[in-house]
Amino acid sequence: MPIAAPPHNDSIMDAMGAERPVPNANRTPALSHRMKHDKSILALAVSSQYIFAGTQGGEILVYSLDTFQRRRVIHAHKGSVLGLCLSQDRKLLFSSAADPIVNVWCTSAFKHLYALWSPYDIGDIFCVAYSSYHRTVYLGAQNTSIQWYDLKEKDSRPAPSLSSHPNERKNKFFDSLGPGGAQTPRPGGADSRPRDAAGGQELQIDSHDIYQFAHYGYVHCMLLGTNILPESPSEEVLVSGGGDGRILLWRIDPSQRGAISSIYTLEDGREEGESILSLARERSFLYSGRFDGEVNVWDLETRQLVRSLKASTGDVHTLTLGAGVLYAGGKTGIVQKFNEHYETITTFKAHDGLILASAFTKYNDKPTFVTGGNDNTVVIWEVRDCAEPNAVTRRSNNDLMVESLSQFVSFRTVSSLPKYRADCRRGASYLRSVFQNFGAVTEMINTREPYNPIVFAKFRGNPATTASRKKILFYGHYDVIPAENEHRKWKHDPFSLTGEGGYLYGRGTSDNKGPIMAAIYAAHELANEQSLDSDIIFLIEGEEESGSRGFEKAVQARKDLIGDVDWILLANSYWLDDHVPCLTYGLRGVIHATVQVESKHPDLHSGVDGSALLDEPLKDLVMLLSKLTGRHGKVQVPGFYDPILPLTDDEKELYTEITQTLLRGNPDLGDPEELAQSLMRRWREASLTIHRFQTSGPENSTIIPRLAKAALSIRLVPNQEAGNVAESLQSFLQSEFDQLDSKNKLNVTIDHQAEPWLGDFNNEIFQTLERAIMSVWGPTLGQRRESVPTTDYFSPLSKPTATPSPTTNSKPEPATSNTLANSSDDPVVLVSATSMPNHPSSSSSRKPLYIREGGSIPSIRFLEKEFHAPAAHLPCGQASDSAHLDNERLRLVNFFNCQRIFKEVFRELPRK
Known part of the structure; x- marks a missing residue:
């Protein structure tokens, strides 16, 4: 059969290396993340690092596959982006549009390399395909033609005349003469090119490299592949589907600059065929999507239609094959999954509108399905049933960390409301189970009734370092403030972790459940790697949002259990803005x-x-x-x-x-x-x-x-x-x-x-944190170039005073946290050092900002005094995280990088 059998007795490995069963294929894929835009998503392509999404507005959106953060908006075309195609090595991205131009982009630097166009007015370019073997680009056009360009000859052909560029051609409407011989004024900017499509080499298709009337209708879709012809399995063949209801297979002639010639046509015998809207292929079986939910299965060896499937998708705009499962999506916004027997294994609502594009990838061996639609969203689906048969899939620690946080957030651990007392206890028990599963020594430290208990846990360092290893105390809190959502101000259920736009939304994600989970996974990874040379002690209380009731007496009563402490670390605040990492060295009481x-x-x-x-x-x-x-x-x-x-x-x-x-x-x-x-x-x-x-x-x-x-x-x-x-x-x-x-x-x-509390920002723990931040975050990108003069803005102050200068007529407007978080419409893009192309050396990495906070954390000064140990404070979230407000969130890249920073600090702090 053409589609591989789905896994039945498969398993996945958790972070501890234990096997657990994969959910069976009948379950609906889990919605992993959603990215919203302001225009329809018409095309998708997925590389090893990025999701590329073509929009109705002519942009190509670039999202990171690890954090789903939008990395770039490429202003690529003046018309809708209708097709995206990647080269086999994923280094080149081809985009076709209604301009009608094909642009070629570098996928690492997002640089415009080539602009390719036809010498004739061909209308919209619906699809584009690229033969990496022949280095030839093929495009399917609205005027029913297929055209091509051999990139091997780009430097030997004469440069095209700029007057032949589609932007320079006469427009049938604007350039026509009206009554009295007057010419209609062209709209402003009609001749300009999108800003990111400027530069690069201009390439014009030769008039001989055109197959006119390839179809008797629009050329809607194309694909390239080998193992299509039984008599010549190594030969690369072009397959096209058109508005005439036919599927054509084309032979490529490299001696004629990639010219195509018809091999044979697949037709179902209808007198009037309906458009072929989408194509997908696996080995010798070809799948085509048509109007009204029709999916046809063709055997390329016998050239026969072997099955016609009926999907509930409406018009089948997109077909995708992924690890043995066929996904069909279309007009109704529904995706339908078929197994190897062409049986429907599940259907699910993916978009509130038309599904116009889809793609499948395995990022870090995690099967992932991506869809885009006219509801202006790109949606990421986790499809665990697409694991290879008899294979064991190890989920990344990042995936497991998000999964653990999702369960942690689901507990309504609101300490200020008695009705959630049982939820607080369940949340504490869940947190303790996470520690226990990772091999930590744990205990519940009771506080005075009716207050919530403290979760104590200890990861012991390597036995060989018993005499010299340091003791690092991590303090946090599992309780949160209320989020009743009675007035529907939350976009999502506050106690159901929801991924959207590169952020995780939910009560406690930033304050303080996300940072706690990051610290736990950091200690666990080091212990698993046998690189933990210090004891990491966790004290996670459940009353911080209610004034840390009972915390001090409970800690004093169990100092024998906690033991000596050398350093204290917490992560319970935020950056000064949304762009620059910070370290907090002072808090008000x-x-x-x-x-x-x-x-x-x-x-x-x-x-x-x-x-x-x-x-x-x-x-x-x-x-x-x-x-x-x-x-x-x-x-x-x-x-x-x-x-x-x-x-x-x-x-x-x-x-x-x-x-x-x-x-x-x-x-x-x-x-x-x-x-x-x-x-x-x-x-x-x-x-x-x-x-x-x-x-x-x-x-x-x-x-x-x-x-x-x-x-x-x-x-x-x-x-x-x-x-x-x-x-x-x-x-x-x-x-x-x-x-x-x-x-x-x-x-x-x-x-x-x-x-x-006031910390010593020159001591060892702050300097270790600084080095870790610089290593993990690296330099910042995209900053504006305006310079600020280096001036001494401060006069000596013996005592703080709020009295203004006598000459001041009005008080200046204070810079609030909201002002700082929302002060720029053109944000600085901050990326992880390891994910940056051509990352410079760490010597060019910028130091974090050392800041103080106006808020208060009751326990930090108490812990310093009680254990005679200095404390340091690592803010994990951004100023716009909305902690204590509606729609609290934590950016995924902050979550992952926070874990990496903790890991470096836990590893490096004991070393002299």
Whole structure:
């Protein structure tokens, strides 16, 4: 039979080397990833690294096969891209379009090499094929012709006249004479070429290299191959399908510059044939797709139609063969799979519209099916049933890591809502099982009820290094904030990991489940490779989003289990923008407080009881809170700013580097001095915020509430002690309240406090992280060339202050995280060092930015004090990750590179 039998008792290897069964062929392929565009996808081609997608707008989109990140948009044609074809060695990409031009591209540098056109007006070029053996390009045209060009002769033929280029020819409409002999004005840019198609060698097809009326209808599809003619299996044959319902096989004559001559025609005997819309071939069997779901199977040895299949796809626009399975897709948006017996094994809805293109590939031995349609999407499908019979497929660690994260995200580990308490426990149990499956020693460390447990795990280093190996503690949290999605603000189910546009969407992907999984797989890989020379200890808590309740006491109670620690590492924050990797060396601390004023009288009616003699709690509260801050938010608590450290010269240089880098890529951020001051006020200056008010009584405008309270927070900076500031706050508020001479009662409660943290960015762990980031991320590409003068934007500061210059008439707009994440419409493209073509040496790699954060992580300073070990913070995600917001996400390339950085750090940190 023509199609290989599907696997039945196949298996795949997990990360531990254990075999597990492949799902049988009847299951629907898993949607792995979806990439959206703003125009229809008409053509697809897949190389060893990239997916190339031709669009209705004339672009060729280039997506990475490993991270699905869009690497390039090639502005290739002025008309829709109708056909894509790769050379056998995948080094050349041929694109045909409605221009009508065939462009040839280098697939490594995405450079335009040749532009090929016909000397005549041939209409749209529906398809293109390339013979690597003969080095000849074939194109099928709307005017029913097949034309060709022998690239071996490109340098020996005379250069074509530019006037013969399709852009220069007279247009039947615009260049015709209207009434009175006037010529219609041509639209602006009609003669220009797409920007990426400029340059390259211009090639014109010779008038002799044309087979006119190859079909009695449009030439819709073509393919090339050997083993088609039984009498001459090594001969390469061209196969074409047309609007006349015929399939023609053509012999290629290399002595005549690749000229074709008809060998025979495949016809089904109909008087009026319907168009052949698609072709696919495996060995001696040829498959053709036609209107209304008709798929024909031809035996090339006997030249007979052996089977006619009926698919539920509507018009069959695309046929693809992959490892023994035939995929048909078409008008209905449905893909239908056929096995070796021509039986339907499954159908599935792939697009909300027409399926116009498809391709099959095995990337890293993983069978993958790709589809494109007029719903403007490219969709990646994982088809495990396409593994070769009797073969064992090893899934890559990246695939397994994403699969583990998908399961991890599915647990609704929301620590702040009691209804998810069981989900939190299940999530902790799943995380522990991941550690156990990878050979780590694990234990659940209980916290005080009803708080969630801490997952403890230890990967032991090589026994030979027992005396010298270091102990690295990785801290993280498996709990997340709520994502109820009641108002449908999430694009997808927040607790179902969804791949789209190179990102993984789901609650916790960035904060903090993705980084945790990356660190686990890094330690596991090193242990498997017997390259782990340190002990990696994991403490993953389940209450971080609720103030780390119970964490400190639980850790103190089990210090015997945890043991000594040399270094502390966490990954619970984000880059400063979306483009440049960062290292975080400072976090602000926090005090959450409630200020409450209460009277002895009940809720009253303002019309009945309101008077100047009545001490109203809400009025007292407002007056009291107004004493907390002065002009521009300066905190009025006595001695509040005294402990704050001045800006050092080393830190000043870091801010200069940050502003230069940000403005180089995003000049819209404005004045460098204002940007630097804005960042300093977020990171190294303390602040006070009033969050909300709450009053007693019914919610109407006539009530005098008997009780009024406000929630506020103070963000602390290094050298401020949370306990001292909390005590000063309470004392100050009580003193100011006493001056009001009110009969009401004041109560100030400290609900939560966390110490600020400042790391030493010159120590060994930060320098190891820096080297790992430079090695993994490499240089950045695509940055704008605007230069920022190297200027000292900073004046000496003895104490941070929010007071502006007396000459300033208005406050500058602060640079928020949202501003930085969305400050440029032309983003910097940042790629992994190992995936870059012609990657330069690591000496040219740029250092990460050293940044501080305005947020707080309660446990980091506690862990430093408790274990007498320095901490470092590796941000994994981008500023636009939307952690704590709707549509939280983590970019796949960040996820994979984060794992590689952890692996290098875990390996290199113990070494001297």
